[in-house]
Amino acid sequence: MLFLRVLGSITVEVDGCVVDLGGPVPRRFLAALSMAGATPVSDGVLAELVWGEDQPRQASGTLRVIASRLRSALGPARELLQRSGTGYLLVVPPEQTDHGRFTGLTTDGVRLLTAGAPVAAVRLLSEALALWRGEPWPELDQDLSPVVERTRLVELHEVAVEELAAARLSCGDHTTAVADLSEAVTAAPFRERRWELLALGLYRSGRQVQALAELRRVRELLVEELGVEPGPALRLLERRMLDHDPGLLAESPRVQSVSPPGQRPPLRRPLSRFLGRDHDIGLLSELLANERMVCVVGPAGVGKTRLAVEYCAAVGAPVDWWFVRLGDVNDGDAAVTAIATALSLVQYSGDPLTLVCRALMMQPGLLVLDNCEHLVEPVAHLVMRLLAACPELRVLATSRQPLGVDGEHVLILEPLPVVNGESDGDDGAAVRLLFDRVRAGRPGWHPSAAERAAAHDICAMLDGLPLAIELAAARERAFGLAGIAAHIRDRRDVLGSTPRGSLSRHTDLQAALGWSIDNLGVTGRALLLRLWPFEGGFTWQAAAATQPDDLGAGVLAPLASLVERSVVTIDRTATGTRYRLLETIRGYCRDVDTDPQATQAAHARWVRTFVAEKSVLLTGHHAGEAYRALAAELPNLRAGIAYDLAHHPAAALRTVAALQFAWSVLGSIALGRALLRAALDAATDATPAEQAFGLLGLSIVLFHAGDADEALECADDAMTLLGGPADERELWLHALMYRALALTALGDPPTARIAVDELVAEVDRLPTPDWIRGCAQFGQGTVSLLEGRRSEALRWLRSARELSADCGHLWCEGMADVVLAWAILADPDDTDGASEALTAIDRALAVFARQSNISDALGAVYAATYALLVRGAPDQAIRLRAAALHHSARVGADPRRYTQFAHPAVVARMDRLLATELRSPEPQTGREMSWTAIIELVGAVTRTDRPELGAGTQPL
Template identity: 50%
Template sequence: MIFCRVLGPIEVEIDGVVAELGGPVPRRLLAALAAGVGAPVSLSTLAEEVWDAELTAGVTNAIRVTVHRLRSALGPQERGRLESTPQGYRLALPTEATDGGLFEQGVERGTGELAAADPSGAVRTLESALALWRGRPWAELGESLHVSGRRARIVELRDVAVEELQAARLARGDTARAVAALSQSVIEAPYRERRWELLALGLYRSGRQAHALAELRRVRGLLCEELGTEPGPALRQLEQRMLVHDPSLLILPTPASAPTRSDEPPSADPESPPPAIPRPLTRLIGRTRELAQLGMELAASRLVTITGPAGVGKTRLAVEHAADRADARLVRLADIRSPEVITPAIAAAAGMTHTAGDPLAAIARVLADRQELLVLDNCEHLTDALAGVVLSLLARCPKLRILATSRGALGLDGEYVLTLAPLPVHGQGGTAVELLFDRVRAHRTGWTPTARDIDAAATICTVLDGLPLAIELAAARARSFGLVDMAALVHEGFDALGNPARGTVSPHDSLATAIAWSVDQLPDGERALLLRLWPFDGGFSWQAAAAVRPAGADGAVFAGLAALVDRSVLTADVSSGQVRYRLLETVRRYCRAIDPDRAATLRAHAEWARSFAAEQASLLTGPRYREAVHALAGELSNIRAGIAHDLGHAPAQALRTTAKLRYLWVAVGPVLEGRRLLRQALDACPDASVTDRAAAWIGVSVASNHAGDTDAALGAADAALALLDDENPAHDELLLDAHMRRCNALADTEAGERMRVAALAFQAACDRRDPPGFLRVAALWALAMVHFQDGSMAAVTETLTRAHDFAGACGFTSGQAITDLQLAWHVLADGQRDERGVEAGAHRALELLVRAVNTFEQQPNASDELGALYAGVFALALLGAPETAARLHAAVADHAERGGTDPGRYMRFAGRSLEDRVQRLLASLPLLGRDGPMAWAEMVALFTGAAGTLSTKP
């Protein structure tokens, strides 16, 4: 889910996490598109707004690159919001996905029919709308025609909202707050006569008639002296009515109260109605948007239910909203077990000490003419019994509104469900961390977090899923341990958390109790399914859940998962089109602790992991490579857990799984982790089958080669060849794979004749068999290396061109990109210069490398894509872009170090002399300040954008 804030500095949330938009240029571009309010914004307008320049080819390319970076920042699910149109670009967002849209909707509601019919509702709606305002709209932009008109309109709308909020307060009798606010607002905008009119009216109704008349004379003097004009007719008429003491000035436009009944409590003083529900003493953090949305939805709907997982803050949000209202009544249902007690609890909250006959009918009589809000807290265990009560009250009491909190929706017609998500944690910040710091400061006067505290706080909040209850309990324990120690302890279990403070609104005395409240209410079948899901890390599909569910469990897996989602025990992400379920980490740990048969649960998870890995690994060398890599990358944490289990309980299975995944680690990384797992599996089962051990040694060779460890790569390839039988047809594919690994390892050295012998042996082995297409392509790569050693560039080009064509024909798309990368290095190694002194092959190499990178983006292969970008550094430097080359080199080096790969390994295929030239050129690049790590998408955009600019130069 996306939410864009423009009422102040631009900010975009994706699923509750603030997206990192980059520097000022991407932020200005996004602000300019957001100012279009869904309409296309032309390229010329973007050039003026963002770059303060006319539209040129260079600016057009810069717009394209920046749009690409913004799409990457929005993520795969939301990047489509930034649309390209014939007129330019547009940001396609629904009204409710922007604070500006919500603000305009709220002001329209609060100043429309609601203002006359329900002043209290208008107050709540306008307060919620104004709470969205954080500063100057589209703050990143100047005062161009594109934005100044829209900005002036929404600023005017805010001024109107400020004024009509006070008008609504006066209409409901809340004169004290209205006068206090108006006294300040006339100073902020002294020429807005509506503010003076309301201020004078409020003072008059407060019994301060002389003060009211003095304010009217003050505004008359201000307008005459500074503007040379008299006040408008509204102010003049108001002054005349005050002078004659018009009694209608003291009459509220709506009745102050409905006729009272004998069984309802006496009404409060209409001048300053006290809130019926006290506000918690601690500060509410991180819920401004949700609180505003709740106010708007309650103004529009008569039944609103706040749902979410245990400890997410449903009760706190409801109480925070209700504390602003004198008409709110709170019914706490957590301790009620019998449905028969529901109506007496509601009656007590409504102020009824006793009821005769049907208690529901008595409640309906009391509330029939009242405009009230009934807050039903913790409804999840009583939803069936509550359905009839809620429907009856809403039908009999037309002015009644009901706000419920529950782990799941009540399931009633007309119900609006507001799902509350955990507080976000992003990087070392986020509102979750802000909450933790706020609560720690309450116990430590003058405390300032250190750098270690900030890191620890992010860890604590991540482990605790950003759940406010858990964070507050951690803050309570931090008095004894400190945040750094808490970060280590919080992994151990719930006893590392403290107890809630007295007076808290939470109905639970610990996080474990809150989670148990959800789990213990589940039927046996759903509970059994839930307890099989805790080993999944990072989520799971319904197919995975079906694979691990216990034998004999009642009901279909779909129904079980749906029930767990409805009860907020599971979350379901449907944004990708394929649903993915996830347990919060806190729920996972609780389920692990109460699982009566952990060994069986872990065994079922490991069996699923190895089956899934085997199924997808079979696709890694064919046309469905991309699909398989994405599927495996999405389940990598689960596959790791499955392998770790099998290493201790079924090492032969661990070896088989790791061997099948030998090409996965170079595609998604980290490479060194893959090599470590392969070696652990080889050590764990020395008596495994020949094919499994040979496949694992090939995997070690692949990983070692990509890590730049040539000797280890060659040794592992030779170990695989020593195990395999050249005469056994069952060994054919592994044998050829091992030959390929040996050629790659030797090409990375000064092997000379040994490389030639290995390449020819590989080619001959292919000729005697019918190998898969990817191995035929690899044989051509080896042959091209021999041609390069012979000094025949024409033969190299011809051989690699054949390899590229054959890779495309057999669906080995990533092989096409690897071929382009190899040919680019061979072209760069040629080193001939044109009449301007530019290396003749640099432009051609750049074209090949752009094509390779674009292919790798579609067919993921992180290690080889870094190799293409590393070659791009050399090409850019040769073509006169040293600063861009330096930035790209720093980014490539950073990603390569994290992935454990050697991005320059293909360079050595073209000879050591080229490597020396590259190192000298890299040493001459300018030194740049460190701006922090560059995101992958930003790194790719930097290279392709620079290449596109250079390709347009003569």
């Protein structure tokens, strides 16, 4: 039989005889395998453990030679050294190893001591220590070998030394115990348990003065060397000695250092149903099955504690777990005490952390630490100590920020979805939770359509936070869902208080949010309170632009800290990295902001600067990027402009006018028209140029909305204010362009020709940007079409498209192709012309995709319907036309404004088809089409792939 000794230099005995293992290399080989236990060690890991950085060139081959020689040396036990996959395995049962026997004897000895059998404990612990010849696996480099098993054995040895002394004291063998402890405190002077036992042994030996002297000595040692006072066990022992407590002479020290934890207290589990977290429970189960440290992270009220409770309830008896609530704990020492209490160790003397480590070392399981966010540093150090001392222990923490421990796996718990992402607008888990809690007070209740819509609004405003949703449900009987939805944006007191028996330790939502925000540092809190005006999220650059002057040089570190603390979330649906505040946190920050006016003003200033920077790019090669950036910030633009309308109307007018191209491109024509009119009415102190700028912005928006008469009137009024091109030539050129567009849309060829000629004359008079020159050529093409000069029109439109493409003016490039398609549709029976028109539309859609231009893309789709009609696909034409009209109405655009360029016979043919197809299902089918389906339909006809509109486009 083989017996393996690793406590000290490695030794192998076969049938009682010591085997000659050879030199240091085979000894390291065997040591590495024995440390791994029953786990195979791959050739790569084994080579690193055996040779370190000085590995031979053919390490695998050399390992085979070493293994062969060791098998020969082992003789009849050679089969225990096995090849497994790409590594080696040493198959030795624990009872045939000194470290296995040492572990078993120590465990049994401590258990007997705890059970009140100190004599038997002395025998087993003495036998265990007799096996110890030195530190385990000295052959292996400290930096290369796995430290977990070595650390466990070393700690277990220290425990055995202390518990043997405790057992001897219990047996009355004070002399031997004091002698052993005197050596033990010298060997490990910072282990307080040894000093406690030494002082107790001296006291019981009648040397009370020396016992007190030893306690003073350890205090001086700890203060001078470590800067800390002795722990509670030593302080209590000293007080008892000074008080001459008679219990010290008769009482045996009860030690629970490495005994298994006691009966865990029953888990407090809410009676309400647990909804919407099946995926999270599954993910948490998978993580804890494979990882030792998992932290569930999320904002206040998201349900972290409930998830941990439900997981423990789900795993049940097969897994030992202990649930520790740290919400009311104020420091690290109290956290250790709370863990000791959960392990039923509070009745035992000794350092609580040592007791906890020893207890969990003996009984592996799951330690759940709930609500760690206010104790991140001490809990992190505590977890590292526990994981190092207890190799089989797993830790599950819940916190609003990760602990930052090496090996930590973070499960971010997201709010419940308001709608079901797997379907089209069905109730998500948040709404189902609200309905479930309402039914708790109204059995048999079923929501009406209005109540369902109100429920969606409530859950959206409450960010899908389970705690907030339950508090809203508590007030349904008083206000109804419609009443709650009406007040919840501005009146958080419409929410109820936390019900009795809830896992939340906070009385209401405000308290839960305050717990997160009030614990922030000065810098983080100052930054956070400047973020609440942002709607729809923000970039870090936007956050930096609105920071208070005293925040410091950087915003990235405090912003990252807010994300880590689950106060700011990352918007993972955006194409770039964006951040946002949950609506609940926004409302709280707005309420506690001591200077909300300054905060809103900073946000509005950023909006002005942002628009000014992006608007100058809208007619060049960076237009697509600028439009996508503006689309992402559209909610913020609305908020900033609304503030300026009330406080700085002239600034608001400049901003909304600078966005004159963006309102139509982003599909926000109705919004742009309303804001432009409001700004023109409010900005009574604006300069004539600023008023003209606003009128021109309104003119182009009205043109896209199909109101050519009013667009023309606004352009004329702007020209009156400007008086001529002398001072504001670019505005004058805009006015000429918009007049020409409006007159063209009105179908007045002579007047439109005059307007276009005026524009061309001004363009030719002085150097002019190419994008305006391309617009002038586009105007010449459209007027030539009105005049019936088709060949000339096609030439001008193609020239405008090429010039616009060269200079990066995407709108004119795309619209030139759209009008070109209309111009090509001259013959109602020319299918080849229809194919050419669809090719032009294909190019236009590609350009509008780069621009994120939804309204003009729908105009191109509308043109495609007539091409499909000519191609002989009437059903598809009717369906596509209905889709284009329906979605254009939703964004406020009129796709029919270019129909005048089509051949009258083609238009008449469409009218006749519409008259005969009134009862066809195609129009309804078209109105239900998504943008992707529209593009696929166009692509199916042209047999080319169609791009989807770029990121940032408003959804249809």
